[in-house]
Amino acid sequence: MSERPDPTRPFRIGTRGSPLALAQARETRDRLVRSTGLEAEAFEIVVIKTTGDRVTDRPLGEIGGKGLFTKEIEEAMLSGEIDIAVHSMKDMPVDQPAGLVIGACLPREDVRDVFVTLDGIALSDLPAGAVVGTSSLRRKAQVLHRRPDLQVVEFRGNVQTRLGKLSAGVAQGTFLALAGLNRLGLSEVRAVPISADEMLPAVAQGAIGIELRADDTRAFDMVAAIADEVTGQRVACERAFLARLDGSCQTPIAALAEIDGDRLTFRGEILKTNGSRSVSGRRDGPVAEGEDLGRDLAEALLAEAGPGFFDER
Numbered sequence: 001m002s003e004r005p006d007p008t009r010p011f012r013i014g015t016r017g018s019p020l021a022l023a024q025a026r027e028t029r030d031r032l033v034r035s036t037g038l039e040a041e042a043f044e045i046v047v048i049k050t051t052g053d054r055v056t057d058r059p060l061g062e063i064g065g066k067g068l069f070t071k072e073i074e075e076a077m078l079s080g081e082i083d084i085a086v087h088s089m090k091d092m093p094v095d096q097p098a099g100l101v102i103g104a105c106l107p108r109e110d111v112r113d114v115f116v117t118l119d120g121i122a123l124s125d126l127p128a129g130a131v132v133g134t135s136s137l138r139r140k141a142q143v144l145h146r147r148p149d150l151q152v153v154e155f156r157g158n159v160q161t162r163l164g165k166l167s168a169g170v171a172q173g174t175f176l177a178l179a180g181l182n183r184l185g186l187s188e189v190r191a192v193p194i195s196a197d198e199m200l201p202a203v204a205q206g207a208i209g210i211e212l213r214a215d216d217t218r219a220f221d222m223v224a225a226i227a228d229e230v231t232g233q234r235v236a237c238e239r240a241f242l243a244r245l246d247g248s249c250q251t252p253i254a255a256l257a258e259i260d261g262d263r264l265t266f267r268g269e270i271l272k273t274n275g276s277r278s279v280s281g282r283r284d285g286p287v288a289e290g291e292d293l294g295r296d297l298a299e300a301l302l303a304e305a306g307p308g309f310f311d312e313r
C-alpha cells in the first residue's frame, strides 16, 4: 500500500458543496478509509464553490463554457490546496487541464434516468400536451423526439427545488439520474425508472471520477486501490465517443457502454435539440478496443447526420 499520509496534514478531498457532491465525496473517503486502514480523521473533505453553483438563476447553457462545475476545484488542486477531487463524470469535460488527470472511477451506480412526478406516473402515461421540466438538452431532445406533443420548460436546481416546482404546478414531471437519488438515499421520491432503450443516458451517467495531479504518486496509489476497472473502461469508451463528436453540454448526446466478460457493447445517439431528428447506432467488440468503438460510432453518426446537424437550436 501507499506510504502513510503525513499525520499533521490530512489528505484533502475536494468537492462541490451540493448534497449529491458531498455524498460522493463521503463515499470516496469511506472507500479510502477501508482500503488504507487509516482513521477517517486522516482525510478532510474540502468544499469548493464553483461558477455553476454560484449562478443559479440562468440556464446552464447561457452561462456557457465547459467546466462550469470543475474550474475552481481544478485550480485548488493545481495550487495544492486539495489532493484529489471527486466529480460526477457526467459533468466532466473530455479534456483535463495540463497537469491533471482522472486517476480512477468508482463502481458505477444505476445508469438510468427516472421520471419524477407527484403521483408516480410513468412518462408514457402523461396526457397529451403535458408540461415537463428539465434543463438537460439531451433529455429535452429525447422526450420531444418520442412525444412531440409535450411541452418542455427549463428546470434547474437540486431535487428538493424541483419537487417544489412540481408541487407549485410549474410542470407535471421532471427527470433525474437514478444514481443521484440512490446516492442521496431519496427512496421516498416518486420516481419511475426509464430503460436505456427508451432514453439512452448521458455519457458517464452514474459514474464518480477522481481527479488528481498527474505527478502525485501518493494520490495515484491511494485511488488505484479503490478504482473500478470495468467502470473505467465503460466511461473511457463513452468519453471517446463524446470527444470525437466535439460534444459540449450544448449538444444533445447520449451513450452507454456495457461490458460482459471481455466483450463491450456500445450504443450512442445524437439529436437535434428540438427533437426533430435522432441518429443512433451501436458497436460491439473487445473491451480493449472500447475507445476505438466509441470514436468509430461517433464518425458514423456524424456522417449520417450530415453537416450542421447541431447548429439549429
Ligand SMILES: NCc1[nH]cc(CCC(=O)O)c1CC(=O)O
Residues within 6 Å of the ligand: 088, 089, 090, 091, 175, 176, 177, 179, 180, 204, 205, 206, 207, 208
Ligand atoms: N448534471 C447534473 C448531474 N450530474 C450528475 C448527476 C447525477 C448523478 C450521476 O449521473 O452520476 C446530476 C443530476 C441529474 O442528472 O439528475
